[in-house]
Amino acid sequence: MNTTFSALAEPNRLLIVELLRNGPLSVGEVAEQLGLNQPQTSKHLRVLCDAGLVEVHAVANRRIYKLRPTPFKELDTWLESYRRVWDERFDRLDDYLLELQRKEVPPDDKQ
Template identity: 45%
Template structure:
């Protein structure tokens, strides 16, 4: 075997930068292939291929408009990704939790946001038993 088909799930579909870019573009609303081609500056066939992948994963919907095809974003398949990553969100905040050194590190590394507010939404894996760690 080689690698799993990219067209399999959103995770793979989104792993490709150009595909992400397309999704970003579609965020602004429906776009015809050519619009995307222009905005991305890549060959049309390329765009069509990427769109195909996105279509197969369900990240975009198509609509015929005369001789054009309007693509529309369908963010729903991103949900699993969001959910999965969300499980780790607390970790990169809580990393402090039982850390000590880390605190220092963070202090001068990124003093910005992303920590306070003890949200414990649905972190499946994440905090389940991070105590088993130490």
């Protein structure tokens, strides 16, 4: 999981992942859409590949990159435990706010 977070911590790599959510792209397409040069884009894609977040397929003389779902499913599973905690806290906050509203006296009734 640390490898995943390290790879996604770099803004350009996170943008690449966002681009690849829409489907596979070549290095040139990623570079063009992000306004990066091709060697720089290739380095970012290599880091994402090494982290297991993307996979590459050679098609003729092009390299096509696409997301691998497994690391993202693992990340989602890990985040699920935090979602439960957040949901419980939001539920308690809702209860507290409702309690405060019930205790509040409308301005017209203060006479």
